Amino acid sequence: MHRYRSHTCAQLRKSEVGKAVRLSGWVHRVRDHGGLLFIDLRDHYGITQIVADPDSPCFKTAETVRGEWVIRVDGAVKARSPETVNAKMPTGEIEVYGQEIEVLSQARELPLPVFGEPDYPEDIRLKYRFLDLRRETLHRNIVLRTRIIAEMRKRMGEAGFTEYSTPILTASSPEGARDFLVPSRLHEGKFYALPQAPQIYKQLIMVSGFDRYFQIAPCFRDEDPRADRLPGEFYQLDLEMSFVEQDDVLSTMEPVLRSVFETFAEGKPVTQAFPRIAWDEAIRKYGSDKPDLRNPIEMQDVSEHFRGSGFKVFAGILDAGAQNQVWAIPAPTGGSRAFCDRMNSWAQGEGQPGLGYIFWREEGGKLEGAGPIAKNIGEARTEAIRTQLGLKAGDACFFAAGDPKKFYSFAGAARTRAGEELNLVDRDRFALCWIVDFPFFEWNEEEKKIDFGHNPFSMPQGGIEALSSAEPLSIKAFQYDMVCNGFEIASGGIRNHLPETMVKAFEVAGFDRATVEDRFGGLYRAFQYGAPPHGGMAAGIDRIVMLLCGAKNLREITMFPMNQQAMDLLMGAPSEATPQQLRELHLRIAPTKKD
Numbered sequence: 390m391h392r393y394r395s396h397t398c399a400q401l402r403k404s405e406v407g408k409a410v411r412l413s414g415w416v417h418r419v420r421d422h423g424g425l426l427f428i429d430l431r432d433h434y435g436i437t438q439i440v441a442d443p444d445s446p447c448f449k450t451a452e453t454v455r456g457e458w459v460i461r462v463d464g465a466v467k468a469r470s471p472e473t474v475n476a477k478m479p480t481g482e483i484e485v486y487g488q489e490i491e492v493l494s495q496a497r498e499l500p501l502p503v504f505g506e507p508d509y510p511e512d513i514r515l516k517y518r519f520l521d522l523r524r525e526t527l528h529r530n531i532v533l534r535t536r537i538i539a540e541m542r543k544r545m546g547e548a549g550f551t552e553y554s555t556p557i558l559t560a561s562s563p564e565g566a567r568d569f570l571v572p573s574r575l576h577e578g579k580f581y582a583l584p585q586a587p588q589i590y591k592q593l594i595m596v597s598g599f600d601r602y603f604q605i606a607p608c609f610r611d612e613d614p615r616a617d618r619l620p621g622e623f624y625q626l627d628l629e630m631s632f633v634e635q636d637d638v639l640s641t642m643e644p645v646l647r648s649v650f651e652t653f654a655e656g657k658p659v660t661q662a663f664p665r666i667a668w669d670e671a672i673r674k675y676g677s678d679k680p681d682l683r684n685p686i687e688m689q690d691v692s693e694h695f696r697g698s699g700f701k702v703f704a705g706i707l708d709a710g711a712q713n714q715v716w717a718i719p720a721p722t723g724g725s726r727a728f729c730d731r732m733n734s735w736a737q738g739e740g741q742p743g744l745g746y747i748f749w750r751e752e753g754g755k756l757e758g759a760g761p762i763a764k765n766i767g768e769a770r771t772e773a774i775r776t777q778l779g780l781k782a783g784d785a786c787f788f789a790a791g792d793p794k795k796f797y798s799f800a801g802a803a804r805t806r807a808g809e810e811l812n813l814v815d816r817d818r819f820a821l822c823w824i825v826d827f828p829f830f831e832w833n834e835e836e837k838k839i840d841f842g843h844n845p846f847s848m849p850q851g852g853i854e855a856l857s858s859a860e861p862l863s864i865k866a867f868q869y870d871m872v873c874n875g876f877e878i879a880s881g882g883i884r885n886h887l888p889e890t891m892v893k894a895f896e897v898a899g900f901d902r903a904t905v906e907d908r909f910g911g912l913y914r915a916f917q918y919g920a921p922p923h924g925g926m927a928a929g930i931d932r933i934v935m936l937l938c939g940a941k942n943l944r945e946i947t948m949f950p951m952n953q954q955a956m957d958l959l960m961g962a963p964s965e966a967t968p969q970q971l972r973e974l975h976l977r978i979a980p981t982k983k984d
Contacts, residue, residue: 391411399435447488455496463487500516501517515959518949545628591628625927628926681814684809687719688719689716706791728810824872829868843866843882878929879926882924
């Protein structure tokens with residue numbers, strides 16, 4: 390028999406009754422039932438119940454073991470009596486009567502519990518992550534993560550993609566976040582950068598004549614953390630394809646990612662044909678370019694019902710500028726003054742003066758609108774709004790007014806709030822869609838200049854002709870995102886593979902040809918020697934796993950994450966460098982002067 394185990398703690402069934410077995414694992418918990426000891430023995434695979442009675446030669450040792458000790462148990466498999474069967478455990482029909490117990494290692498008093506799932510301070514959980522990872526839910530999430538990644542690799546292979554690796558030490562590039570810099574020992578005063586994404590390399594792979602590249606790529610960005618973004622590093626399913634248009638990428642990747650969701654959705658419905666929603670439409674309907682389509686609320690422009698109306702606030706806003714509009718946020722079942730007042734208070738808490746509303750009720754057999762706005766605009770306009778929105782008695786709607794560019798995100802937040810408060814969101818499905826036709830450029834108000842709106846390497850719709858003659862802020866990009874349940878889970882585009890078009894795009898954003906050649910020399914040079922039309926995308930593995938696990942925070946699906954201050958409490962990183970290390974790297978610490 391093997392030195393440590395003949396079976397794992399999840400393998401034994403009634404078919405093994407009577408067999409002599411050997412198990413090894415951690416003591417999950419010990420229960421004393423009137424002198425009869427029950428030990429739940431746990432390993433990576435599951436739990437088996439061990440029984441030690443006073444007549445067993447292992448009983449004396451069994452009395453000494455404590456939680457999280459590592460032990461080896463030899464014993465015989467026996468069937469549990471019908472009343473003691475545990476149907477929730479795969480091994481719940483059997484137990485092992487212990488004959489010999491060997492203590493392989495002992496555990497000190499635990500700084501956090503492993504049995505059960507109690508809330509515990511995050512700093513303790515991260516400092517003792519090796520204990521935290523023994524907890525059932527977190528352990529299961531990490532295993533599921535590996536299965537999801539394996540499924541992605543399988544599906545990508547079936548779709549004709551080949552996995553290639555790209556460098557980790559590279560040059561700095563503008564991906565929209567701060568780089569992690571690595572000082573060079575051999576080249577004094579120069580630095581490598583950890584890749585924010587393999588963007589340029591994967592395009593070079595296409596120029597090199599390869600096709601259908603992918604990799605599970607580590608990416609490094611010096612960003613502030615939040616619930617759906619970890620500091621430091623993350624992983625993405627990165628891919629690129631040659632000789633493709635936008636529809637080719639979308640139609641190739643939609644079944645790949647749909648199948649991944651279906652495999653791990655545990656029966657929850659998954660969108661079959663992903664809607665393709667233009668960016669402008671997403672902003673107008675949902676107030677967001679990553680809409681949660683499980684929320685049925687769709688906003689509408691109701692400006693005409695307020696133009697010249699008795700509600701002077703909105704009428705005046707509409708007269709003040711041609712760009713101004715009034716949007717309605719329908720709220721089915723929200724037709725009570727109490728709910729409308731709560732939404733108004735929420736809006737004030739968001740820094741808004743308030744949130745105007747109308748709610749509809751039936752009085753004496755007649756349907757009528759109520760609230761200050763309804764009184765000011767009159768019965769006919771109120772009824773016209775209700776008809777346009779398809780509302781009925783017991784419903785409400787809220788309003789946002791002004792320049793949509795300035796209020797759309799607040800309106801989207803109000804839509805989300807109303808959907809959640811009224812329990813309209815169907816939480817038991819995965820609602821996926823594509824957002825397409827992103828603006829190529831945007832206006833940077835702080836610097837008073839035009840910036841790239843999304844990805845500077847995307848192809849503008851209309852090509853160099855549009856860049857030369859169209860109003861820059863009107864140009865759209867062959868750029869697309871995949872969204873699931875309100876989270877952006879993938880982003881990509883058809884690339885700008887023509888060197889002169891690339892230079893022109895950067896010129897519109899304020900960069901001259903010399904800057905392009907200097908900062909993107911490798912890519913620009915490659916485009917001089919026959920670049921195929923190409924495009925691709927990258928899907929965020931961490932967010933996809935978070936959605937499929939039902940977790941609220943990326944730390945619950947990541948093995949060794951940093952904390953909110955971007956510190957690794959387990960390994961003590963970042964840490965100070967020794968004077969010798971600094972000398973070798975030609976560096977000197979210049980402490981920040983304190984006021």
